[in-house]
Amino acid sequence: MKARSDVERNGGQILMQQLRIQGVRRLFMVPGESYLPCIDALNEHVDAIQAVVCRQESGAAYMAEAYGKLTGEPGICFVTRGPGATNASIGVHTAFQDSTPMILFIGQVGNDFYEREAFQEIDYRRMFGQMAKWVAQIDRTDRIPEYIARAFAVATSGRPGPVVLALPEDTLWGRAVVEDLPRYQRALSHPGVGDMTRLKTLLDEAERPFLLVGGSGWTQDAVERISAFAQRFELPVGTAWRRLECFNQRHPNAAGHVGWGMTDELRNRILDADLILAVGTRLGEATTLGYTLVESPRPRQKLVHVYPDSAELGRVFMPTQAIVAGVAGFAQALEPLQPGHAVPRGAAVQEAHAQYLDSLRALDFPGPMSLDAAAGHLGRSLPDDACLTVGAGNYALYLHRYRSFNGLGTSLAPTVGSMGYGLPAAISAKLEHPDRIVVCGAGDGCFQMNMQELGVAMQYRLGIVVLVFNNGMWGTIRAHQEREFPARPIALDFENPDFTQVVRAYGGLGIAVEKTEDFPAALDRALAFAQTENLPALLEIRYDADGIAPGETLSAIRAAALARAAG
Incomplete structure (x- = not known):
C-alpha cells in the first residue's frame, strides 16, 4: 500500500x-x-x-x-x-x-x-x-x-x-x-553450524532421549520437519502442557501430553531419559510437575534447550546445551542431520506410542454420566481439523486426555490456566476458520466468567458448540481442599442457572445430558444445529461431582488425606 x-x-x-x-x-x-x-x-x-x-x-x-x-x-x-x-x-x-x-x-x-x-x-x-x-x-x-x-x-x-x-x-x-511506514519484518533466529554439530553428537551418544515440543511460533513446515527428524533419530515425542497442537498425536512417535494429568508411564519415561531435547517450550511449572520432572536448577537428564530468547536459556535450568533459535529456524536446520546412534531406539518409540494409545481407553467414572466416555466419543468423532478450546479447570483434563490432536489450529488452551478463556477463544477460532467445527469445553464456573460473549456468536452467526460441565462447584479447588483439609469443604458450592435456557435466549440450541448413552446423539444434534443454523449450540453435562479427574474421585482423595493425617 x-x-x-x-x-x-x-x-x-x-x-x-x-x-x-x-x-x-x-x-x-x-x-x-x-x-x-x-x-x-x-x-x-x-x-x-x-x-x-x-x-x-x-x-x-x-x-x-x-x-x-x-x-x-x-x-x-x-x-x-x-x-x-x-x-x-x-x-x-x-x-x-x-x-x-x-x-x-x-x-x-x-x-x-x-x-x-x-x-x-x-x-x-x-x-x-x-x-x-x-x-x-x-x-x-x-x-x-x-x-x-x-x-x-x-x-x-x-x-x-x-x-x-x-x-x-x-x-x-x-x-x-506524516508518512506511513511499511509492513514490519519478523526477525527470525537460526542455530549455528556448531550448534547442530554438538546436538548431533549428544543425540548419537544418548540411549534414552526424549523430544519435548511446545511454545509458540510453530508453522506447518516446522511441524512436518520436526516429525521427520523424530522418525530419523528414533525419538519419542511429548507435547508440553496445553500445547497439544504442536505435534500430531497420531504420529507413530507421539508419546502424549506432558504435565499435570500425564500418565505414570510417560512421567517415568521422562524421568528415566538420559537426554531431553526441549524445543520451543519454556519448561514451565505445569510441564515439569513443579520442577520435579525436569529439576531446577540442574536437571538430572542432559538438557538441550532450544528457545528463541537468550534471556530464557539458563534462567531456570542449566542446560547441557543452549541453542538460541525459533522453532521454524531450528526445524529447518535439522533437515540435513542424519543419525549415527549405536543403540537402537525404535522399540522405545513403539512402546511409548503404544502406552499413549492405551491411555485413550476410558477409565471408570462414578454415576450415570461418564466424562471419560463422553470425552472419548468426542475425541474420536470430531474431524481432524476441528478446534477444541478450553479455559481452566479439571474438566479440561478429560478433553485433552481423550482427543488425539492433529496439529496447528486444533487446540486453544491457556497455559496460564485462566478461566473464561474457552468461549472467546472458540469465537475467535470460528471467525478465523468458519468452515471448521469448533467446540468449546468449559466448567460451570469457567463458562460463567464470559458467557455474555454468546452475544458475539449470535451477532456474527457463529455456529460453535459449547460443552458446559456442570458439577455445581469450583471442582479443582475442591480437590486441593480435600488434599490439604480433608472432609472440611466450605465456600466452594454454587447454584447454577439452567444453561440450556441461557443459550436459547441467544437464539441457540440447549440440551441437558445426564446419561452417558445420551451423549452421542446430543452431540450429533448440536453439531448439526451449529452447522446449519450458524448459531451456538450448548450441551449442559450434568454429572456426579465425585468424579474430579481421569481415574480420580474426591472421596478417594479425601480418604487418602485422612489416612495420612492419622499416621
Missing part, C-alpha cells in the same frame, strides 16, 4: 491506516469514548479490517490472544481507559505467559489532564510493566506510525508476547502530515 506523506489526518486515521499496512484483518473491541477517532476511522477500512464488537473487555482480549495463537500475527484489541484496561488485563497476562503476539490499545486521558487522577486515569506503564514485553504511551500524533511499527516488531520477535500502547485523546484528535 502506497505511503501517504502529503495528506493531513487525525491520529485515529493515521493509526488505522498503519494497522491495515501491517496486515491486520480483524480486531476485537469494546467501544469507548476515549478512542472515538479510531472507531470513526474504521469506516475507511471496512473492506479490509473486521471490527468484532465484544460484550466485555476480558472476552475481547481473550479473542485477540486466540487470534495470535492461530495466526502467529499479533492479535489486536481496543479497549477504553480505566475499567476497560483492567478488564482486559487478564488477556495480556495470558498472552505473556503463553508467549502469544498481541497488541492492546487503550484509550487514555489527554495530556492536558494527565497525572491529575482524571476520570478513569491509570498509569499503564506501571500497571502492565511486568506482564507485557513493552508498554508505551503515544504522546505525539506524528509518531504514531513509528510506535505501531515497533509494536509489531516487539510482539513477534524473540519470545513473542503482548505489547500495550496507551492513546491519549489529544494524540488521537490531533492532526499531522
Whole structure:
C-alpha cells in the first residue's frame, strides 16, 4: 500500500491506516469514548479490517490472544481507559505467559489532564510493566506510525508476547502530515553450524532421549520437519502442557501430553531419559510437575534447550546445551542431520506410542454420566481439523486426555490456566476458520466468567458448540481442599442457572445430558444445529461431582488425606 506523506489526518486515521499496512484483518473491541477517532476511522477500512464488537473487555482480549495463537500475527484489541484496561488485563497476562503476539490499545486521558487522577486515569506503564514485553504511551500524533511499527516488531520477535500502547485523546484528535511506514519484518533466529554439530553428537551418544515440543511460533513446515527428524533419530515425542497442537498425536512417535494429568508411564519415561531435547517450550511449572520432572536448577537428564530468547536459556535450568533459535529456524536446520546412534531406539518409540494409545481407553467414572466416555466419543468423532478450546479447570483434563490432536489450529488452551478463556477463544477460532467445527469445553464456573460473549456468536452467526460441565462447584479447588483439609469443604458450592435456557435466549440450541448413552446423539444434534443454523449450540453435562479427574474421585482423595493425617 502506497505511503501517504502529503495528506493531513487525525491520529485515529493515521493509526488505522498503519494497522491495515501491517496486515491486520480483524480486531476485537469494546467501544469507548476515549478512542472515538479510531472507531470513526474504521469506516475507511471496512473492506479490509473486521471490527468484532465484544460484550466485555476480558472476552475481547481473550479473542485477540486466540487470534495470535492461530495466526502467529499479533492479535489486536481496543479497549477504553480505566475499567476497560483492567478488564482486559487478564488477556495480556495470558498472552505473556503463553508467549502469544498481541497488541492492546487503550484509550487514555489527554495530556492536558494527565497525572491529575482524571476520570478513569491509570498509569499503564506501571500497571502492565511486568506482564507485557513493552508498554508505551503515544504522546505525539506524528509518531504514531513509528510506535505501531515497533509494536509489531516487539510482539513477534524473540519470545513473542503482548505489547500495550496507551492513546491519549489529544494524540488521537490531533492532526499531522506524516508518512506511513511499511509492513514490519519478523526477525527470525537460526542455530549455528556448531550448534547442530554438538546436538548431533549428544543425540548419537544418548540411549534414552526424549523430544519435548511446545511454545509458540510453530508453522506447518516446522511441524512436518520436526516429525521427520523424530522418525530419523528414533525419538519419542511429548507435547508440553496445553500445547497439544504442536505435534500430531497420531504420529507413530507421539508419546502424549506432558504435565499435570500425564500418565505414570510417560512421567517415568521422562524421568528415566538420559537426554531431553526441549524445543520451543519454556519448561514451565505445569510441564515439569513443579520442577520435579525436569529439576531446577540442574536437571538430572542432559538438557538441550532450544528457545528463541537468550534471556530464557539458563534462567531456570542449566542446560547441557543452549541453542538460541525459533522453532521454524531450528526445524529447518535439522533437515540435513542424519543419525549415527549405536543403540537402537525404535522399540522405545513403539512402546511409548503404544502406552499413549492405551491411555485413550476410558477409565471408570462414578454415576450415570461418564466424562471419560463422553470425552472419548468426542475425541474420536470430531474431524481432524476441528478446534477444541478450553479455559481452566479439571474438566479440561478429560478433553485433552481423550482427543488425539492433529496439529496447528486444533487446540486453544491457556497455559496460564485462566478461566473464561474457552468461549472467546472458540469465537475467535470460528471467525478465523468458519468452515471448521469448533467446540468449546468449559466448567460451570469457567463458562460463567464470559458467557455474555454468546452475544458475539449470535451477532456474527457463529455456529460453535459449547460443552458446559456442570458439577455445581469450583471442582479443582475442591480437590486441593480435600488434599490439604480433608472432609472440611466450605465456600466452594454454587447454584447454577439452567444453561440450556441461557443459550436459547441467544437464539441457540440447549440440551441437558445426564446419561452417558445420551451423549452421542446430543452431540450429533448440536453439531448439526451449529452447522446449519450458524448459531451456538450448548450441551449442559450434568454429572456426579465425585468424579474430579481421569481415574480420580474426591472421596478417594479425601480418604487418602485422612489416612495420612492419622499416621
